[in-house]
Amino acid sequence: MTTFIQTNPSAGDDMVASFQLENSSVRGRITRLGDFSVDAILKRHDYPRWAAHALGEALSLAVLTSATLKMDGRILVQAEGDGPISLLVAESRTDGGLRGYLRLNRDKWDAMEATLGDERPTVKQMIGKGILGLMIIQNNANAQPYQGIVPLDGDTIADCAALYFAQSEQIPTHIRLSVGGIEETGGTRRWRAGGAIIQQIASDDARGDTSEEWDHASALFETLSRQELVDPQLESPRLLFRLFHENGVRMEPPSAVRDECTCSADRLKGTLSSMPKVELEDMAEADDTLVADCQFCGRIYRIPLDELG
Numbered sequence: 001m002t003t004f005i006q007t008n009p010s011a012g013d014d015m016v017a018s019f020q021l022e023n024s025s026v027r028g029r030i031t032r033l034g035d036f037s038v039d040a041i042l043k044r045h046d047y048p049r050w051a052a053h054a055l056g057e058a059l060s061l062a063v064l065t066s067a068t069l070k071m072d073g074r075i076l077v078q079a080e081g082d083g084p085i086s087l088l089v090a091e092s093r094t095d096g097g098l099r100g101y102l103r104l105n106r107d108k109w110d111a112m113e114a115t116l117g118d119e120r121p122t123v124k125q126m127i128g129k130g131i132l133g134l135m136i137i138q139n140n141a142n143a144q145p146y147q148g149i150v151p152l153d154g155d156t157i158a159d160c161a162a163l164y165f166a167q168s169e170q171i172p173t174h175i176r177l178s179v180g181g182i183e184e185t186g187g188t189r190r191w192r193a194g195g196a197i198i199q200q201i202a203s204d205d206a207r208g209d210t211s212e213e214w215d216h217a218s219a220l221f222e223t224l225s226r227q228e229l230v231d232p233q234l235e236s237p238r239l240l241f242r243l244f245h246e247n248g249v250r251m252e253p254p255s256a257v258r259d260e261c262t263c264s265a266d267r268l269k270g271t272l273s274s275m276p277k278v279e280l281e282d283m284a285e286a287d288d289t290l291v292a293d294c295q296f297c298g299r300i301y302r303i304p305l306d307e308l309g
Helices: 038-045 049-066 106-116 123-127 157-169 211-221 226-230 236-244 265-273 277-283
Strands: 002-005 015-021 026-033 073-081 085-093 097-104 130-138 146-151 173-183 189-200 249-251 289-293 300-304
Touching: 015 049, 015 236, 026 049, 026 211, 026 236, 038 049, 038 097, 038 189, 049 073, 049 085, 049 097, 049 123, 049 157, 049 173, 049 189, 073 123, 085 123, 106 123, 123 157, 130 157, 146 157, 157 173, 173 211, 173 226, 189 211, 189 226, 211 236, 226 236, 236 249, 265 289, 265 300
Parallel strands: 002 173
Antiparallel strands: 015 026, 015 249, 026 189, 073 085, 073 130, 085 097, 130 146, 173 189, 289 300
């Protein structure tokens, strides 16, 4: 795992921003996640190291894709399979809220680790035979969700995401995702994650052939390392300048990202009220209350049966 030594929180974290290469057909987005987003989420669940990496990368992917939405809503990144991680979910909202969790089979995970040792497992080894889906959900009950699904082909979440963009959006795309830990004085660790994506704007009469611009930007982007994306000393403007200073690059004002769940007692009551009364009674505790916990944030709710109508 990528490790850095630092004693103070870095600036410029928990954000996402768009950027544009000057006089070029290439646009992109960059995100850096830290104490108030990915660290809070991963510490809450205390997953094994490489499982935490997978969720951290999915959270970064969700943030990068939600930043493109022109309406109020959310992006849901979800992977399902028959491996040690049977379900992985990362959700990023246009208001900056972020949440995520995964479902882990400890016996399968331990067996995988016994085989691999310290070697980083691939997505297929962690999630097994399965799919990666990206769903766009508007904050409009009349709007149908859009979902694109791709097989789990590739070694990383980024590999699978690249396949999604190639098949679903058909826009030339390169993507980098990274997760790392900061070792602090006293032995504590803080999680960090980062991601960047570039895409080619289609050629037209005004722009002409943009393939040469894209090839040049792609070559520069390929030099971006995982370490740079999570380096607490290398803030986003400096990182983009390091990559694209030859052409010039302009980063838009960033938007804040934060760990925030959308669960509530009222929402849970609405879900439970739609269930048959006999099922609710079977699920209830001896004191006629229903106990449920949020898989994302871990909050526990106790709902009396008589409040469900």
